[in-house]
Amino acid sequence: MIKNAIILAAGKSNRLAPFTYEKPKGLFIVRNEILIERQIEQLLEAGIKDIYIVIGYMKEKFFYLEQKYPEVTLLVNNKFGKLGNIYSMYVAREYLSNTFICCSDHYFLENPFLDDNDSNISYRYCDYMEGEFREFSVDYSNSGVITGCYMGGENKMAMIGPAYFNESFSKEFIGLLENEINKFGIGNLFWEDFYGKHIKELTLSTKKANQSKMLEFDSVEDLREFDSNFLININSEIIENICTILKCKPNDIKSMEIINAGFTNISFKFTIDDVDYVYRHPGGSDKYYSDRKNEEYSQNQAKKYGIDDSLIYIDPTGWKIAYYIHNIVPIDIIGNETHRKQLFEAIHKTHKIPISEDIKEFDNVLESKKLLTLASASKGDLFEEFKELFDKIDQVYEFVKAEREKYGIELVVSHHDIYYPNLLPTSDGKFYLIDWEYSGINDPANDIAGLITRYDFDKETTDFLLKEYYGHELTPLERRHFMGQSILTALYWISWPLFRGSMEEEDGFFLLTSYRYLINNIDDVIESYKEI
Numbered sequence: 001m002i003k004n005a006i007i008l009a010a011g012k013s014n015r016l017a018p019f020t021y022e023k024p025k026g027l028f029i030v031r032n033e034i035l036i037e038r039q040i041e042q043l044l045e046a047g048i049k050d051i052y053i054v055i056g057y058m059k060e061k062f063f064y065l066e067q068k069y070p071e072v073t074l075l076v077n078n079k080f081g082k083l084g085n086i087y088s089m090y091v092a093r094e095y096l097s098n099t100f101i102c103c104s105d106h107y108f109l110e111n112p113f114l115d116d117n118d119s120n121i122s123y124r125y126c127d128y129m130e131g132e133f134r135e136f137s138v139d140y141s142n143s144g145v146i147t148g149c150y151m152g153g154e155n156k157m158a159m160i161g162p163a164y165f166n167e168s169f170s171k172e173f174i175g176l177l178e179n180e181i182n183k184f185g186i187g188n189l190f191w192e193d194f195y196g197k198h199i200k201e202l203t204l205s206t207k208k209a210n211q212s213k214m215l216e217f218d219s220v221e222d223l224r225e226f227d228s229n230f231l232i233n234i235n236s237e238i239i240e241n242i243c244t245i246l247k248c249k250p251n252d253i254k255s256m257e258i259i260n261a262g263f264t265n266i267s268f269k270f271t272i273d274d275v276d277y278v279y280r281h282p283g284g285s286d287k288y289y290s291d292r293k294n295e296e297y298s299q300n301q302a303k304k305y306g307i308d309d310s311l312i313y314i315d316p317t318g319w320k321i322a323y324y325i326h327n328i329v330p331i332d333i334i335g336n337e338t339h340r341k342q343l344f345e346a347i348h349k350t351h352k353i354p355i356s357e358d359i360k361e362f363d364n365v366l367e368s369k370k371l372l373t374l375a376s377a378s379k380g381d382l383f384e385e386f387k388e389l390f391d392k393i394d395q396v397y398e399f400v401k402a403e404r405e406k407y408g409i410e411l412v413v414s415h416h417d418i419y420y421p422n423l424l425p426t427s428d429g430k431f432y433l434i435d436w437e438y439s440g441i442n443d444p445a446n447d448i449a450g451l452i453t454r455y456d457f458d459k460e461t462t463d464f465l466l467k468e469y470y471g472h473e474l475t476p477l478e479r480r481h482f483m484g485q486s487i488l489t490a491l492y493w494i495s496w497p498l499f500r501g502s503m504e505e506e507d508g509f510f511l512l513t514s515y516r517y518l519i520n521n522i523d524d525v526i527e528s529y530k531e532i
Contacts, residue, residue, distance in 0.1 A: 001120060005048050005113075006092045009036060009104035010056030010080035015218055017258050018238055018266050018281050024058050026104030029233045030223065036062075036104040040069055043100070046113035052095045053104070054088040056080025082504065083187040086194045089173075090181050096170035101163040101191070107215040107226075112161055122169040122202075125161035125209035133158055134218075136192045144206045149196030157206065159192060161214035164207075172202055220256045238281060238319070245313045245321050248272050265437075269324050276326070278310075282318030291440060292318045297358040298350075298413055298439035305349050308432050318437075325434075327427040331420050333451075334461060342431035343423055344469050347447045350433070351412035355441055362416055362440025364488040365397045368495035375495070375502035382498065392522050393491055399529040400484040404443070407477065414442035418450045419510070449486035453517045454493055454510040483525045490518040 013025045026036040036053070043051055049071050055062045056077040065072045075095075077088045089096075098120065100113060112125060124146070126138055137153025138146045149159075165173065176198050180186045186194070195202055217223045223230045231239055231250035239250050252272050259267045259278065267280045282292070296316050302308040314320035333340045372382045383390060403409065415422075416438040424432040448469050452462055466474055466482065474482065493514040497507035 001098050002050075003048055003098045003100065004050035004052065004095060005043050005100040005102060006089075006095060007036065007039065007051065007053045007102045007104050008085050008088045009062065010054050010059075010077040010088045011085060012057040012080070013105065014258075016220065016223075018268050018279070019220070019234060019236055021266055021281055022236055022238065023061055024104070027061055028105070028223070028230075029235065030107055030217075030230065031227045032233065035107060036065070037068075039102060039104065039106065039108070040065070040072065042108060042111045043102075043113050044069075044071060045111055046115065048100065048113060050095075052092055054092050056088070079187070084189045084191075084193070086177070086189045086191045087181070087187050089191045089194075090177055093174045093177060096165060096174055097167050099165050099170060101165060103162075103216070105216065106161060107217070108161065109213040109215070112209070112214065115164070117164065120166045121205050122164060122166045123205040123207040124159050124163040125214060126157045126159055126206040127209045127211040127214075128156065129153070129158045129211065130155055135159055136190075136196075138206065140206050146199065146204045146206060149192060149199060151190075151193065158211075160211050160216070161209055163204070169202060169204070173198075176201065238279065241315070241319055242270070242277075242279060242321065246272060246277070265318075276324035277312070278322045278324050280318075280320045280322070291360060291362070292316055292437075294359050294362070294440045295437045297356065298353065298415070299436040301353040301413070302350070302433065302436060305353060307346050307349050308434050308436075310432055310434070325424055325426065325432055328424050329427050331423045331425055333423075333465070336425075338429075339423075339425050339431070340465075340468060342425060343418075343433070346431060346433040347415065347418065347469070350415050350447065351444055353413040355411075355413060359413060360440055361411065362414065362438065362442050364442070364446070364492040365393065368491045371495040371499040375499045378502045379498065389518075389522070392526060393487065395526055396484055396487045396522065396529070399526075400443070400481070400488060403481055403484065403529075407481075409444065409481065411441045412444045413439065414444075414446045415439055416442060416446060416450060418447045419454050443485045443488075445482045445485035446489055449482065449489035450493070453486050453490040453514050456513050456516075480525075480528050483521060484529065487518055487522050487525050490514045494518065 009024065009026045013020050016025050016028075019028065028035050040051060051069070051072045052075055053062065053065065053072060054075045054077050057080055059076060062074060066074055075091050077091045079087055117123070129135065132152070132154045134152050135158040137150050138157050138159060139148030140146050140157065173195075177194065195204065215226065217226065220230075228251070231253060239253070242248065242253060243250060254271045255269070257269045259269055265280050265282055267278055269276060269278055271277070293316060295318070296314050299308070299311055299314045299320070303311040310322040310325055312321045312323065331339055333343055376382045404411075415433060415436060417435060422433060422435045424434060448466070452465065457465065470478060493510055497511040501507035
């Protein structure tokens with residue numbers, strides 16, 4: 001009987017971030033071996049000469065395997081970001097026969113493919129797990145046939161390690177998969193979910209395993225516990241950056257904990273010698289919405305002016321290291337006078353940062369149109385959809401520019417992202433305005449407009465905040481100019497989440513709020529400028 005193997009390596013493991021932002025988990029070096037290469041070698045040792053690897057996330061980093069191992073054939077899953085690993089099985093379906101099903105990130109202390117399966121039954125390695133777990137749990141008969149398969153469990157048998165499908169199981173599995181792959185929700189499943197859905201049609205037995213010999217690492221700390229030199233050998237630019245700036249060694253870095261793994265950046269907390277830090281790594285699509293040179297300049301100036309003195313170092317490419325801010329309390333700019341004054345003082349300080357050749361203008365309308373052009377590739381022509389609105393916006397754009405020129409309203413350094421997650425008051429009275437990646441030269445009304453247009457404040461609250469910010473009742477010119485700029489600012493905070501949505505990311509809470517603000521005010525703004 002000829003056997004082959006399919007290794008699933010298409011997914012991205014956020015649990016192993018930040019290092020999975022640099023390379024896929026299967027290419028991590030553990031105890032001086034690359035995870036997927038160790039598994040390939042174990043398959044070859046067991047006489048498996050046809051090995052198919054389904055790749056997706058950072059697929060190009062796996063290309064070398066076909067040259068290094070003539071037994072390896074790569075298969076591409078281009079839907080890895082949308083669908084579960086059942087789709088990887090679908091991509092590899094024509095190679096399912098007498099087949100081992102493996103995951104690229106497993107580490108087997110003993111070779112599980114040296115198989116004594118003389119009767120050629122289909123099985124999944126299983127072992128008893130104490131406490132709660134996230135693996136697939138199973139019920140099984142006296143003869144070891146699996147009768148139930150469930151995501152997660154507690155104090156029961158669980159699936160671990162590889163599976164083996166014989167030819168008859170594979171044929172039945174392929175038939176079911178081809179019939180259902182386009183049905184609603186199927187593509188989002190793990191293959192174990194799909195098997196569980198058809199457990200009465202597919203006979204899979206348990207094969208006793210020892211979970212201490214079949215390892216899957218769920219966190220960086222798990223890896224470090226198994227391999228004390230993991231951070232030394234991982235060949236990570238992130239680790240190199242930390243060690244260079246903080247003058248430490250890789251193993252000095254402790255307690256790595258993801259704070260945010262978002263669209264724009266990934267940030268994680270870590271500790272060295274009982275001091276807590278944050279490392280920020282830029283996202284892959286940040287070039288569409290941020291100017292890292294602008295950010296570098298304004299972030300360093302924000303430190304100098306005491307607006308955000310948590311910064312330690314920011315690199316022109318976008319990564320930075322800062323002190324972790326402790327004792328943060330919820331921001332309350334309406335009911336807490338101290339918070340409100342601290343915020344407005346921070347904005348006014350920002351506008352006093354000197355303009356230099358190191359920072360460029362951030363034009364809300366031009367940047368919005370750039371994002372909407374990109375979003376239109378998947379959402380349809382947004383300019384056509386909102387044509388009437390854009391005709392009005394172009395009018396406001398020209399009015400605001402003309403007003404600045406007529407009355408000598410000079411552009412200033414603007415943070416451009418004033419909303420609650422970036423405002424950090426602390427219980428000991430400090431205040432930090434963080435995250436300067438959207439900063440640039442802009443209208444002096446842009447920052448307060450960014451706050452007003454993204455929250456559903458009533459008119460009374462809006463007027464109160466504007467009076468507090470300006471320090472007096474607004475003059476007719478100040479109010480008209482603020483309202484004009486607020487339309488342009490709202491446009492950006494509509495365009496940015498639309499772009500995010502086009503990338504199949506969560507599009508932010510303020511898309512509809514900013515849209516309503518713009519629609520409810522733009523006609524009055526245009527009318528006010530006709531009075532000039």
